[in-house]
Amino acid sequence: MKKGFLASLGIFTLAISAFAASPALAVEDELGNAANNYQLYCSMCHGREGDGKGQLAETLEVPPRNHTDGAYMSKRTDEQLFKTISEGGEATGFNSAMPSHNTILQKEDIRGLVKHLRQLCNCKYAK
Ligand code: HEC
Structure with a gap:
C-alpha cells in the first residue's frame, strides 16, 4: 500500500518535472511559438x-x-x-527604438512572427 503510493507519487513528480522542463513542447506548431515569442520579445512595447x-x-x-x-x-x-523585425527600425526608416532581432531569432521564427502579426490585424497585404 505505502509502496504503491510512493511509486505513483514518483511517477507524478516525474511527469510534472518533464512538463516544466519543456514548456515549449506544449505549443510546438509555428504559430504557437510565434505567440510565445511575441509575448517574450514584443509585448513590452507593442x-x-x-x-x-x-x-x-x-x-x-x-x-x-x-x-x-x-x-x-x-x-x-x-x-x-x-x-x-529582423533589422530593426533604424535600418528600415522607422524609429530606432524598434530593435533588430536577427541575432536573437531564427528566420523561421521571424516568419512566424509576421504570420502572428497578420492574425493580430486580421488582415493581409492589400495595395
Ligand atoms: C523597445 C520597444 C520595442 C520592442 C521590444 C519591439 N518593438 Fe516593434 N516597434 C517599436 C516602435 C517604437 C515602433 C515604431 C517605429 C516608428 O513608427 O517609427 C515599432 C515598429 C514596429 C513595426 C512597424 C513596421 C511597419 O511597417 O510599420 C513592426 C512590424 C514591429 N515593430 C514589430 C515588432 C515585433 C514583431 C517585435 C518583437 C519581435 C517588436 N516589434 C519589438 C518598438 C518596439
Whole structure:
C-alpha cells in the first residue's frame, strides 16, 4: 500500500518535472511559438494584444506600432514587416527604438512572427 503510493507519487513528480522542463513542447506548431515569442520579445512595447500599449510604450519617443490596426497593417507587405523585425527600425526608416532581432531569432521564427502579426490585424497585404 505505502509502496504503491510512493511509486505513483514518483511517477507524478516525474511527469510534472518533464512538463516544466519543456514548456515549449506544449505549443510546438509555428504559430504557437510565434505567440510565445511575441509575448517574450514584443509585448513590452507593442502590448500583449498587439494594440501598441505595452508597459514600455509611454517611455518611448515614438509610439510602438499598433499591430491590430488592419487599415494600416494591410498597407505593409510581409517582406516589409519581416525586414523591420529582423533589422530593426533604424535600418528600415522607422524609429530606432524598434530593435533588430536577427541575432536573437531564427528566420523561421521571424516568419512566424509576421504570420502572428497578420492574425493580430486580421488582415493581409492589400495595395
Ligand atoms: C523597445 C520597444 C520595442 C520592442 C521590444 C519591439 N518593438 Fe516593434 N516597434 C517599436 C516602435 C517604437 C515602433 C515604431 C517605429 C516608428 O513608427 O517609427 C515599432 C515598429 C514596429 C513595426 C512597424 C513596421 C511597419 O511597417 O510599420 C513592426 C512590424 C514591429 N515593430 C514589430 C515588432 C515585433 C514583431 C517585435 C518583437 C519581435 C517588436 N516589434 C519589438 C518598438 C518596439
